[in-house]
Amino acid sequence: MAQNNIKDTTHLLVYGHEGWLEEYPSHYHLGDPIMVKMQWGHNLAVDGLPNKDYLKHHIYAPDGTCAEASAEPSGDLWYDITADTNQEGFHMLVTSYDECWAQYPNEDYKLGTREQYPDAIEVRDYCQYATTCVSVGHHHDTEVTPIKGLEMYLLPVSNPNYVVGHELKLQLMLQDKPADTHKGTLIYQSENGLVETEITSDANGVFTVKPDKVGTYCLIVRHVTNDKKDGIYEGRNFTITHCFKVGEHGHHPVSY
Numbered sequence: 001m002a003q004n005n006i007k008d009t010t011h012l013l014v015y016g017h018e019g020w021l022e023e024y025p026s027h028y029h030l031g032d033p034i035m036v037k038m039q040w041g042h043n044l045a046v047d048g049l050p051n052k053d054y055l056k057h058h059i060y061a062p063d064g065t066c067a068e069a070s071a072e073p074s075g076d077l078w079y080d081i082t083a084d085t086n087q088e089g090f091h092m093l094v095t096s097y098d099e100c101w102a103q104y105p106n107e108d109y110k111l112g113t114r115e116q117y118p119d120a121i122e123v124r125d126y127c128q129y130a131t132t133c134v135s136v137g138h139h140h141d142t143e144v145t146p147i148k149g150l151e152m153y154l155l156p157v158s159n160p161n162y163v164v165g166h167e168l169k170l171q172l173m174l175q176d177k178p179a180d181t182h183k184g185t186l187i188y189q190s191e192n193g194l195v196e197t198e199i200t201s202d203a204n205g206v207f208t209v210k211p212d213k214v215g216t217y218c219l220i221v222r223h224v225t226n227d228k229k230d231g232i233y234e235g236r237n238f239t240i241t242h243c244f245k246v247g248e249h250g251h252h253p254v255s256y
Contacts, residue, residue: 005076006048006049006073006076007047007048007049007076008048008049008050008051009040009041009047009048009049009050010050010051010054011101011109011111012042012047012048013050013097013101013126013128013239014101014103014109014126016042017040017041017042017047017050018040018041018042018128018130018220018239018241019038019039019040019050019055019095019097019128019130019241020038020039020040020044020130020132020218020220020241020243021036021037021038021081021093021095021130021131021132021241021243022036022037022039022132022216022243022245023036023037023132023133023134023243023244023245024036024037025245027135028085028134028135028136028137029136029137030085030086030087030088030136030137031085031086032085032136033082033083033084033085034059034082034083034085034091034093034134034136035080035081035082035083036080036081036093036132036134037074037078037079037080037081038055038057038071038078038079038080038081038095038130039077039078040078043185043187043194043196043218043220044187044189044194044216044218045194046077046078048076049073049076049077049078049079050097052071052073052079054097054099055071055079055095055096055097056068056095056096056097057069057070057071057081057083057093057094057095057096058093058094058096059083059084059085059091059092059093059094060091060092060093060094060145060147061085061086061087061089061091061145062087062088062089062090062091062140062141062145063087063145064145064146064147064148066147066149067083067084068083069081069082069083069093070082070083071095081093081095085136087136087137088136088137088138088140089135089136089137089140089141089145090133090134090135090136090140090141090142090143090144090145090156091133091134091135091136092131092132092133092144092145092147093131093132093133093134094129094130094131094147094150094153095129095130095131096127096128096129096130096150097126097127097128098125098126098127098128099111099125099126100112100113100114100123100124100125100126100232100233101123101124101126102114102116102117102120102121102122102123103120103121103122103123103124104120104121105121113231113232113233114230114231114232114233114234115231115232122234122235123232123233123234124233124234124235124236124237125229125232125233125235125236125237126236126237126239127151127152127236127237127238127239128238128239128240128241129150129151129152129153129238129239129240129241130241130242130243131153131154131240131241131242131243132242132243132244133156133244144156144157146173146176147173148176149176150173151174151175151238152172152173152174152175152179152223152238152240153172153173153240153242154170154171154172154173154207154219154221154240154241154242155170155171155172155173156168156169156170156242156244157169157170157171157206162211162244162245162246162247163246163247163248164211164212164213164214164246164247164248165210165211165212166210166211167208167209167210168208168209168210168211168244169206169207169208169209170206170207170209170219170242171201171204171205171206171207172184172201172205172206172207172221172240173205174205174223178204178205178206179201179204179205179223180203180204180205181200181201181202181203181205182200182201182205182221182223183198183199183200183201183221184198184199184200184201184207184219184220184221185197185198185199185219185220185221186198186199186207186209186217186218186219186220187217187218187219187220188211188213188215188216188217189215189216189217189218190213190215199219207219207221211246213246214246214247214248215245215246216243216244216245216246217243217244217245217246218241218242218243218244219241219242220239220240220241221238221239221240221241222237222238222239222240223237223238223240224236224237224238225238
C-alpha cells in the first residue's frame with residue numbers, strides 16, 4: 001500500500017504524537033521471523049501514521065548484535081515490523097525517528113533544519129524511540145541485554161513476570177548510562193478505554209510499575225534539552241515509549 005493512501009500525521013509529533021510497538025500474542029521458536037505492530041497517535045489513542053520514509057527499524061539480539069528490520073503497512077492503521085532471529089532469548093525491537101522541525105508564528109511548523117529555514121523562530125530536533133521485547137525459544141535467560149548506541153531508551157531490568165500484581169522495573173538509559181530522576185506517563189489500554197497515570201523514576205532512572213489489571217501498557221517518557229548544533233537545531237525533544245502486555249497467569253518464558 002502506498003504511503004499516499006495512509007492518513008499521514010507525521011507533523012503532529014510537534015504537538016505530542018508518538019509511536020509505540022505492540023507485540024503480537026504469539027510464541028516464537030529459534031529461527032522464526034518475529035513481528036510487532038507499530039501504531040501512532042498520542043497516549044495509545046491511534047491517529048494516522050507517520051511517513052515510513054523517516055522511520056528506521058532495528059532488532060537487537062540477546063548477544064547485543066543489531067540488524068535491520070522491515071516494515072510494511074497493514075491497512076492504514078499500523079505498520080508490521082518483521083525481523084529474523086538466530087538466537088534464543090529476549091529480542092528488543094526498536095523503531096526510531098530523528099528529524100528537525102522549524103517553528104513559525106501561529107504554531108506553523110516546517111520539516112527542516114536551521115540552515116534550510118534561517119528565519120524560523122526556533123528549530124528543534126525531534127527524536128523518538130519506540131521499543132518492545134519479544135521472547136524467542138524456551139528456558140532462556142530472563143534478562144534483557146542493554147542496547148548500545150541508542151541515545152535514550154527504556155530497559156526492562158526486573159526479572160520479568162508480566163502478570164497482574166507483580167512488580168516490574170524499567171530503567172531509563174541516556175547515552176548508555178542510567179538517567180537521573182524523570183517523570184513518565186503510564187498508559188493502560190482496556191476494553192473500556194485508556195487510563196493515564198503519572199509516575200516518577202528513582203534517582204537512577206528506574207520506573208517501578210505494579211499492574212493491577214490484564215491488558216496492554218505503555219510507559220512514555222519525554223526529555224527536552226537545549227543543546228545546539230550550528231546550522232541544524234537549537235535544542236532536542238526526546239520521546240521514549242516502551243509497550244508491554246500483562247496477563248493473569250505467569251509462564252516461562254514470559255514476554256514484555
